[in-house]
Amino acid sequence: MYLTFAWRYFKAKKSANAINIIAWVTVGVIAFATCCQVLVLSVFNGFEGLVKSLYSSFYADIKIVPATGKTFTLTPEQMASIKKQPFVANFSMIAEEKALLKNHNPFIDEDAQTSIYLKGVDENFININGIKPSVTRGKYFTGTTEDPYLIVGSGVQNAVNVRVDAALPDDNILTIILPKRNSRNNDPMQSLSEGFIKPAGSFTIQQEFDDKYAITNIGFVKQQMGFAADEYSAVEIKLTASADIKEDQQKLALLLGNAYKVQTKYEQNSSLYSTMKLEKWAIYSVFTLILIISAFTMISALTMLVLEKKKDISVLQSMGASKKSILKIFLAEGLLLGGMGTAAGILLATVLCLLQIKFKIIKLAGGSFLLDYFPVKLIATDFILVAITASSIAFIAAWFPARKASKQDFELK
Numbered sequence: 001m002y003l004t005f006a007w008r009y010f011k012a013k014k015s016a017n018a019i020n021i022i023a024w025v026t027v028g029v030i031a032f033a034t035c036c037q038v039l040v041l042s043v044f045n046g047f048e049g050l051v052k053s054l055y056s057s058f059y060a061d062i063k064i065v066p067a068t069g070k071t072f073t074l075t076p077e078q079m080a081s082i083k084k085q086p087f088v089a090n091f092s093m094i095a096e097e098k099a100l101l102k103n104h105n106p107f108i109d110e111d112a113q114t115s116i117y118l119k120g121v122d123e124n125f126i127n128i129n130g131i132k133p134s135v136t137r138g139k140y141f142t143g144t145t146e147d148p149y150l151i152v153g154s155g156v157q158n159a160v161n162v163r164v165d166a167a168l169p170d171d172n173i174l175t176i177i178l179p180k181r182n183s184r185n186n187d188p189m190q191s192l193s194e195g196f197i198k199p200a201g202s203f204t205i206q207q208e209f210d211d212k213y214a215i216t217n218i219g220f221v222k223q224q225m226g227f228a229a230d231e232y233s234a235v236e237i238k239l240t241a242s243a244d245i246k247e248d249q250q251k252l253a254l255l256l257g258n259a260y261k262v263q264t265k266y267e268q269n270s271s272l273y274s275t276m277k278l279e280k281w282a283i284y285s286v287f288t289l290i291l292i293i294s295a296f297t298m299i300s301a302l303t304m305l306v307l308e309k310k311k312d313i314s315v316l317q318s319m320g321a322s323k324k325s326i327l328k329i330f331l332a333e334g335l336l337l338g339g340m341g342t343a344a345g346i347l348l349a350t351v352l353c354l355l356q357i358k359f360k361i362i363k364l365a366g367g368s369f370l371l372d373y374f375p376v377k378l379i380a381t382d383f384i385l386v387a388i389t390a391s392s393i394a395f396i397a398a399w400f401p402a403r404k405a406s407k408q409d410f411e412l413k
Contacts (some may be wrong), residue, residue: 029291037346040287040378042353067261127214151200153211174196179193342387360373
């Protein structure tokens, strides 16, 4: 009943055209703000999904690192206990450290060099992540402790001019300089180890990885750095499809003790995901402010409508309508304006998102990213959040003029 009154008041011709204009402006502003909110959330969802897919090629589901320091000891018994866990599909032992990669250029008799994060991995590493399909030149091959091979990021490859040629695998010998563990020599040069390694391939995942990382045999890294037999930098674990990552993280933490830190995929790069979420909700808040501003136009429209319908209110009161009923009628009017704007905004945003998904209409500027268009992902909870936000603001905005209407004195002349 209340919505019927609200609809009749909305479409009825007013004595002043300004009331109709303000009402439609209110609907338009709400539609614009809700449309933008859905679009922003959907675009951020698209980018978040893209980043997660890129990072999943490099980061394991769970990574075990030392609670303090750079290395820890993991005994065969501890490895066996990890392997026995039903949620562990596979795991890889890691030895990693910052290193200097040098490549001698015989034409100018100089060395090209760059700092890298050298990651020594075992044979299970390719079962933990998707780096093997990301090798775009050469092949994935880490060699042995005595005959190590290196897979470098494409940025590292360009920085030191690494030649990856399957026809001439030994054509380019690289030099790796690493710090020795527990070296007590006063001579800084004696605290470094120098090893030689052959390039096997290069990978392309994402610029952050391509410019920093290189992968080789774990035995080579441990030998160069002087690791003990059971000493490692990390353990990377792939979980089964049915695993609960949070619950399993806690189980591993209890199993290993306080000397180890168990990190999920997102905790390994928490700063990136935190920044993305912060940006997403910051922009959402900006458009919420636009909705709040539209609330003032709604208050104006409803206040003028209350003045317009002063006699109608008195008639309703004479027919026995209570103050609560009058309040509900004008609250319904505000919710009607908010609902029309919200529905129009969400519908428009949905259409635009579906067009973007199908036809990739809006392109990314620059052309340096992996995609040349804005990725979009629709999530139902975003629609619910936007609808609740808009409805709440509309209700609050409608409350003040509706309350004023309900307190109007009975007057029938």
